[in-house]
Amino acid sequence: MDPLPSRFVPISVTQPRRWPTHVARLSRLVRKELSEILRDRRTILTLVLMPVLIYPLLAIAFQQHFLASTLALRKQPAYVIGLPSEQESLIFQSQLELGDNVYRQRNPDKPKQALTIEPVLSTDIERDVKDGRIHLGLRGLPRRGKVGQDEVVVFEAVYKESLGAAQEVLEHIERRLAMANEFFLRSRLNVPGRPPVRLFRLRLVPKTYEAPQRVSLGALIPLILILMTITGAVYPAIDLTAGERERGTMEILVAAPVPRLGLLFGKYVTVFTVAVITALVNLLTMLVTLISSGMGALVFAAGDISFLVIIEILGLLLLFAAFFSAALLAITSAARSFKEAQAYIIPLMLLSLTPGVMGMLPGLKLEGSVRVIPLLNIVLLARDLFEGQATAAAASVVVVSTLLYSIAILAVAARIFGAESVLFSEQRSWSDLWRRPPEPSANSTLANALLCLALVFPTFFVLQGSLIREMSILGRLLAMPLGSALLFGLFPIIFAWWNRVTWRSGFQLRRPGIGGACGGVLLGLSLWTLVLQGLALWTLFVIPKHGTPLPEEHAQLLQAFRDARNQHLPILLLAVVFQAIAEEWFFRGYLFAALRSNSGPWLTIGGSALLFGFFHLVSAGGLAFLSSTILGAILGWIAWRTSSVVPGMFLHAIHNVILGGVLTGVNTGVQDLLPWTWVALGAVVVAAGIALVQLGSTPRSAEAELHPE
Amino acid sequence: MIQVHRLSKRFYLPGGDSLLAVDDLSFEVSAGEVYGLLGPNGAGKTTTLRMILGLLTPTSGQAAIAGFASSDSPDEVKRRVGWVPANAGLYQTLSVGEFLLFFADLYGTSRQEAKAELKHLANLLRFDDFLHQRCNTLSTGQRQRVNLARALIHRPPVMLLDEPTLGLDVISSQVVREYIQHLRDQGKAVILTTHHLDEAERICGRFGLLHRGRLVIEGTLTQLRESTGCPTLVEMFLKLSEVGPALRNDLAHAGVASVETAIQAAGCQSSRSKRGD
Incomplete structure (x- = not known):
């Protein structure tokens, strides 16, 4: 680009980063957007009227469906009894009729019973009972028995044990047959010689059939929630992006001195x-x-709608809303008109329904890689919550991954929102959005870094969860550094290359001062004592039950390390060193530099530490999240102070070597306390390391960050 | 106040083609000056204004407002500019007052100052009587007046007006003209693009005539008259925009390259010709 002549040389400014100002401006933006949206009748329609009308209608439909399926036989005009032949049917009916007559004679005052029996011919009684075509199947046994001189005709009664109606009709028939038998026996008393009579008996053959796997109603609810959350978010998302552009207000909005990410965040x-x-x-x-x-029992496993379940559902709704709001904004930001946005949203809605429908499949479980499949994981978690089967570990992975995806989608939206190619579409082409920038930049944009993170996260999970876990110890040791190189190394390298990010500043590859480097080494040598002692104290005293075993994943990981140490120590050491360098390259290099160029120390260090912790939460459970977040914060502080990724690499590599290579051999478990002399010595060295980093380095000024080398 | 230096913008079109919308454009506008950026449709006027404001990234060259380069310090530039694009819209469900105070907020103007300025602008642009009306109930002229007020609510030293009288009736256009004169009297640097050349003649102190992204000629009305020999902007515009460049290409092939020669060929007498040079 041509430089300006000297009289045009622009004034260089460094704007102070004032968070209260940003927050106040954001709140004003949100207030305006909300007041505009909520004054719109269409919003009120989707917000209030739709659910108020739809849920009662759905409830009626469900009730009809479930009542129809469970009580279908009850609603039939009569109890249906299947008999294999006309002859048997006649014999049986005559006996039953006789029993009825006896009953009426004995109870003339009682009203005639409403229970009616409809005999039908059934060639396959077993099948008809199983399929619910008949309540009861009766077939006469060929061999007739004798009781004294009397003949006994035995009918085999086949019925579904679980079917209440079958029990009812069976009892009724038994009573009537007994009355008929009694009538014969009594009438014989008056006949000289007391001739033999024919008695009827039933032999019960109860059948139990496996109930067919039904679609759980609990699994249907997430689908409804997806639809309703989208319904609520679609209109504002279109109106605040494509609608704004169509009305001609987008250009005046982006002409205001507010960063586009800020405008988009307000809309989000x-x-x-x-x-x-x-x-x-x-x-x-x-x-x-x-x-x-009264359908609560049909939806919830326990039958009760507890306060906890409501809170859990509320949390899920927030997740749904966070995800969909980001996705919808990303899509509608790319649209140039209301109509175009609507066209773009249709595929998203169809795509969203797919996991909703998949969530209804009874065989699909929330485990393994399924936990990181966007949307499907929330749907399955919702289903598990309704059915009382959700686990905390799976829920945490779902929440973290969904939040990460939302951030990444928002990052993509920020790239699209207000971009020249969308805002001034008459002059621009879509390819401009993804064109390599003409000028190199000192750091990756936050949007690109978060997008990179969102790609790394599921890939990491799939690799770790599906591939590496199945391998032998040696295979895992070899795959671990290779996977790390691919994920934490190659992904950011490709992103940085495409966006012409300067390697030195974009990955914080500056040479550290002696103090910073030595401080990193000292901390690497000593920090593990405090980390392990902290974990042991946590396990012993904070977790309520003393001696609670480690979470399964953590214990497995520790055992795997022990096995690896015993068999392949050099490879293990190389692997953990490589892992440390790769993680630093990404978390304190690429991601940290992008965060740093957009925010102050608290957000940069805290944000990178939390993201670092999340990765370990997924791979090794809650305790690892805690320890990794603390370690991430320390590494972040060093990276901030020294403006270099190198001291953190020293620290992390040494720390990993000690934990992975040495400690697993001497320590029997995380809940074992280290000797306090070790801890005291460790604390002294940690203090020395911190002092060296603090005194031996100066963070780069905002000016230097704005105008890097 | 406004400096434009060798500004160019090339748009890449689908299919691999490209369009040079602004070609090596340079000019300056001082405080208290109204600069008319004139040209036919597609000449690059709006693209130039958008680059000055930082909404579009120049392919080469730079623009600066009060010393702040729009590519390096976009927020500083935006803070100093009141931008009135052609066909700018309003937030339909907000009232006029809410709309203007919202933008005052975005520009960091305090509530008290914004309210005082709102009162002043309502008086100046005559919208007191519909200040509390929702924007979707306003007529075209009323909307444009609100938009002009929106651009001025944060008291910027620079105004960029892209066809501000587009679609307005005589009375509303007169209000806009008075408004621009008011801006000039207040010492603001103004760039105005318009197709109403008679209006431009009355309001603008200097003119730049653009054609296919290039600044064909620049100066005061007197200077333009002298160099083109055309008495009115309309005639100059027609000769330069429609006939001049096409003819210039033809003449270039014939070995005649100067604009003046082309203009003479197109019909107007140049001052030099009149003087007999």
């Missing part, structure tokens, strides 16, 4: 809020409908 909060309000209205209407219609 608005869409999210409307989606949540819609979801709440839905939830409330749904619960009222369930309780008032």
